Amino acid sequence: MLRKLSLALAVSCATNGMVWAAEAPLSANTDLVSVYQEAVNNNADLAAARAQYGAQKEVVPQARAGLLPNLSAGADSNNVRTQIDQPAATVNRDAHSWRATLSQPLFRADRWFQLQAAEAVNEQASLQLSATEQNLILQSAESYFAVLRAQDNLASTKAEENAFKRQLDQSNERFDVGLSDKTDVLQSQASYDTARANRIVAQRQVDDAFEALITLTNRQYNAIQGIVHTLPVLPPAPNNAKAWVETAGRQNLNLLASNYAVTAAEETLRQRKAGHLPTLDAVAQYEKGDNDALGFSNPNQLPIPYGGDVSQRTIGLRLNIPLYSGGLTSSQVRESYSRLDQTEQQREGLRRQVVENTRNLHRAVNTDVEQVQARRQSIISNQSAVQATEIGYQVGTRNIVDVLESQRQLYSSVRNYNNSRYDYILDNLRLKQAAGTLNPGDLQDLSRYLKADYNPDKDFLPPDLAKAAAEQLKARPGY
Structure with missing residues (x-):
């Protein structure tokens, strides 16, 4: 077949x-x-x-943060012991203060x-x-x-x-x-x-x-x-x-x-080159504390043993000019x-x-x-x-x-x-x-x-x- x-x-x-x-x-x-x-x-x-x-x-937001205002706060708590020879006196007390600082970059080419x-x-x-x-x-x-x-x-x-x-x-x-x-x-x-x-x-x-x-x-x-x-x-x-x-x-x-x-x-190359340039920041600070904490004294240069709190305000510019960083x-x-x-x-x-x-x-x-x-x-x-x-x-x-x-x-x-x-x-x-x-x-x-x-x-x-x-x-x- x-x-x-x-x-x-x-x-x-x-x-x-x-x-x-x-x-x-x-x-x-x-x-x-x-x-x-x-x-x-x-x-x-x-x-x-x-x-x-x-x-x-x-x-991006991390890099942008370097150009935006920076606000910080802090506090100090110290024990201050002051000893004076003439007339002989010793003052021992605690000193407390707190502060707030605001910084705004004005010129930061690298950032x-x-x-x-x-x-x-x-x-x-x-x-x-x-x-x-x-x-x-x-x-x-x-x-x-x-x-x-x-x-x-x-x-x-x-x-x-x-x-x-x-x-x-x-x-x-x-x-x-x-x-x-x-x-x-x-x-x-x-x-x-x-x-x-x-x-x-x-x-x-x-x-x-x-x-x-x-x-x-x-x-x-x-x-x-x-x-x-x-x-x-x-x-x-x-x-x-x-x-x-x-x-x-x-x-x-x-x-x-x-x-x-x-x-x-x-852009990274430009950032590194900008490391040679100066930087300019605006800085504002408010600080408040007792006399010892802020270093105030009476006209006779004797510590003020008892007094109220002292406040201090600072506004200014901070210029930094890099001169030498070890070749970094x-x-x-x-x-x-x-x-x-x-x-x-x-x-x-x-x-x-x-x-x-x-x-x-x-x-x-x-x-x-x-x-x-x-x-x-x-x-x-x-x-x-x-x-x-x-x-x-x-x-x-x-x-x-x-x-x-x-x-x-x-x-x-x-x-x-x-x-x-x-x-x-x-x-x-x-x-x-x-x-x-x-x-x-x-x-x-x-x-x-x-x-x-x-x-x-x-x-x-x-x-x-x-x-x-x-x-x-x-x-x-x-x-």
């Missing part, structure tokens, strides 16, 4: 007749946007980044530049937080599609195992009736055993992918929605690498943050010059990396577009080759090795096709991240092409491939 092994038949057997087939997915599969929302609400790295930003933004540096650091921290939030969009998509990639790989591996099992059964039947020798059986057995081992590994990879998704969101998932094969596979718009690089130069969040890092280093200020200026050079070089390195990544990702997306189409056609061609090889094997023009190799090539092309689809999706998102335009709306756009009742064992291939392969085979003379 002539048996034509088609991919559609293998998939059907893999989903309906194999004891190791995965359980049917739940009716309410989780979608991509829901996974992202769970990541936003529960991701530990994002929570840590937000807490870090909350701490970093406090540098002004410190505030400017703090504001730049705050802007840098804000952009870094935004970059972390943007990266979470990509992380969510990467983890989500890693699960789908692993599931599709498992589905194709199970179909391949089933195909080799059918080939093994056929070889045994042919051997029993004397149509083939033991070599065919052994070859088929070896291929089946290898496929079974690959299926075990593929199952573990699915479990690992779900674990990564759980780590990202701190939520348990049983099934997720899959991407349909009608997803448009189009070149990037605009399909011009220079335009994408220019956009990245204006909008890449990490690059913008590096600009503020340079600004902060410049000069050293700090030299350090700041080096720090500034460091941040400028880091910004330039980052700019070059952003340009490189943007160009590479633009090429990658265009390559992925061609890859998806080529891999799809490869499945059709390999499926036709399997059927033709099966026919040749039945009539004696091909051997079992040819059959097994054609089947192996078929399922390899299946995995390559699915990998190219997910590469296309993720490279698109990475390109947008490099350009600084990635946002949650991109995940919403992808969600329109998710299938709620997606079953990897049935949906890992386009439904029209079997028909296309049959038409291609019929078009060849002799078949």
Whole structure:
């Protein structure tokens, strides 16, 4: 009996007749946007980044405080013992006083530049937080599609195992009736055993992918929605690498943050240089206490043993001119010059990396577009080759090795096709991240092409491939 092994038949057997087939997915599969929302609400790295930003933004009010009035209060309590030789006398009493001091900086250049540096650091921290939030969009998509990639790989591996099992059964039947020798059986057995081992590994990879998704969101998932094969596979718009690089130069969040890092280093340098400048403060003080505490005495220079409280008010200016601090200020200026050079070089390195990544990702997306189409056609061609090889094997023009190799090539092309689809999706998102335009709306756009009742064992291939392969085979003379 002539048996034509088609991919559609293998998939059907893999989903309906194999004891190791995965359980049917739940009716309410989780979608991509829901996974992202769970990541936003529960991701530990994002929570840590937000807490870090909350701490970093406090540098602004801390720096501003150095330019605002400073009010302090204090009190003294002392035991005063006064001994006089002529005439001999000793007075011993307690002295108490309290004071309030108000100080307002009038000229503090170093503190002004410190505030400017703090504001730049705050802007840098804000952009870094935004970059972390943007990266979470990509992380969510990467983890989500890693699960789908692993599931599709498992589905194709199970179909391949089933195909080799059918080939093994056929070889045994042919051997029993004397149509083939033991070599065919052994070859088929070896291929089946290898496929079974690959299926075990593929199952573990699915479990690992779900674990990564759980780590990202701190939520348990049983099934997720899959991407349909009608997803448009189009070149990037605009399909011009220079335009994408220019956009990245204006909008890449990490690059913008590096600009503020340079600004902060410049202001810090100015702050250190201002350490050579004089400072001027307005000072007002009110003090009240007993005579001994404030040092008042009678005209004869004798302590007043008994008297009321004395109050004292002082208003003035305090000028401080730094002359020499052991070389500390000069050293700090030299350090700041080096720090500034460091941040400028880091910004330039980052700019070059952003340009490189943007160009590479633009090429990658265009390559992925061609890859998806080529891999799809490869499945059709390999499926036709399997059927033709099966026919040749039945009539004696091909051997079992040819059959097994054609089947192996078929399922390899299946995995390559699915990998190219997910590469296309993720490279698109990475390109947008490099350009600084990635946002949650991109995940919403992808969600329109998710299938709620997606079953990897049935949906890992386009439904029209079997028909296309049959038409291609019929078009060849002799078949």
